[in-house]
Amino acid sequence: MSSVPLPSPPLRDLALSRQHIDRAGVNRVPPAALAQMWESPDTRVLQVHAGRAPVVQTPQGLQLVLRAPAEVPAPGPDDLQLYLGVDDGVHHVAVVSAESEPETADGSAGGEEWRGLREVGEELSDRDAGLFTEALSMGNWHAVTRFSPRTGEPLTATTSGWVKVEPDGKEHFPRTxxxxxxxxxxxxxxxxxxxxxxxxxxxxxxxxxxxxxxxxxxxxxxxxxxxxxxxxxxxxxxxxxxxxxxxxxxxxxxxxxxxxxxxxxxxxxxxxxxxxxxxxxxxxxxxxxxxxxxxxxxxxxxxxxxxxxxxxxxxxxxxxxxx
Structure with a gap:
């Protein structure tokens, strides 16, 4: 048996394993939690359209564009509304849509661009990389988990986007x-x-x-x-x-x-x-x-x-x- 050395753990600086935000799962549970967060001007919203999110270059580096609820168009009936977590007392939510990103009058807004996670994941901060990865993962799960595998009945999102339920109450949880x-x-x-x-x-x-x-x-x-x-x-x-x-x-x-x-x-x-x-x-x-x-x-x-x-x-x- 060869004694060739193997690399030693841990791998460091894995771009999409960085997680700065507290997911605070307890905040997902109250039925009105997400609606209350949308009412607060302090909440910050991440928009994801067709796998892309808005980013902007700042003196501190590339950042996600996170908006107050009043600055975001009302979610459509097929859009996923999702609680992401809390950072320094600020609640973060996402709206994930299968539609292409919205256009702006001049093609950009203050240098804003819509980019995919593969493109920008390495450049984003720990918090932003974690937010984008979490929102994209959950959006993909919702997109393919629309009907009950038991009955074929449509599923409904609950628990701030983290659970889908059948009409009889049977729950389905995110899969990886x-x-x-x-x-x-x-x-x-x-x-x-x-x-x-x-x-x-x-x-x-x-x-x-x-x-x-x-x-x-x-x-x-x-x-x-x-x-x-x-x-x-x-x-x-x-x-x-x-x-x-x-x-x-x-x-x-x-x-x-x-x-x-x-x-x-x-x-x-x-x-x-x-x-x-x-x-x-x-x-x-x-x-x-x-x-x-x-x-x-x-x-x-x-x-x-x-x-x-x-x-x-x-x-x-x-x-x-x-x-």
Missing amino acids: DAAVIMAIISPDDRLLLGHQPIWPANRYSVLAGFVEPGECFEDTVRREAFEEAGVVIGSDAEDVRYLGSQPWPFPASLMVGFAARAVTTEIKVDGDEIALARWFSREELAEELRTGGVLPPPGVSIARRLIEAWYGGPLPVQDQPWV
């Missing part, structure tokens, strides 16, 4: 899909990166996959490594090491990050989820990044942090938008 994502390291300390068929040419990242029912995270790491790339992970407990986790609301995942020690290096991709896979030394990866032979995942992703944990620091590359 657990997925592992892993830096697989060979006995000679190389990193395995794969390319999915739907990605642009030269885009490479670490492997990942969803946890199946009745399966623990470590077993998922081993199964996905073999299914996607034909690589066997060591069977000892120390061959799979947890490094950190990050929500990934595209649409509803929690990415649980690991480093894993491979005991085989022959690659046999499945051709479905992974079209190409390669082992990289640090020198090879740096050269491929320099020449454009490899485009890495963006800094907002835990995938990027896993690669950097193995690499030993920031990658020598300028970020490009994830497509």
Whole structure:
């Protein structure tokens, strides 16, 4: 068994794992709570339209545009109204709509732009990154949880947007899909990166996959490594090491990050989820990044942090938008 070292936890500065606001779940429960917050001029409202939210550049950096209730158009019948939490005594709520963002007369308002979480998540403050991630995650859950899986009856949102109920009172709670994502390291300390068929040419990242029912995270790491790339992970407990986790609301995942020690290096991709896979030394990866032979995942992703944990620091590359 190889003794190649694995990166040590925790992963730091995961862009979408930052959570400054107190979600204050007790404030969701009173039936009139959300309506009362809408009546208060001190409440701040985050608008999310088609996965995008308004942001503005300030001397302190990029910030979400949070408005008083009177400054926000009345929510439509299909819009989600959601309690997000409290920060320094200020309640925050969201209005999440499937409609495109509203237009302004001159195309912008004081430099305001509507941007997606993938684009701006890394630049936002801890509070704003947490608010946007929370609102987008819940909006995605509501969009696909419209009818009872038992009866087909329409569901109604309650508890300030955090529960959906059937006509007979049966409750449904938000769901998150657990997925592992892993830096697989060979006995000679190389990193395995794969390319999915739907990605642009030269885009490479670490492997990942969803946890199946009745399966623990470590077993998922081993199964996905073999299914996607034909690589066997060591069977000892120390061959799979947890490094950190990050929500990934595209649409509803929690990415649980690991480093894993491979005991085989022959690659046999499945051709479905992974079209190409390669082992990289640090020198090879740096050269491929320099020449454009490899485009890495963006800094907002835990995938990027896993690669950097193995690499030993920031990658020598300028970020490009994830497509």
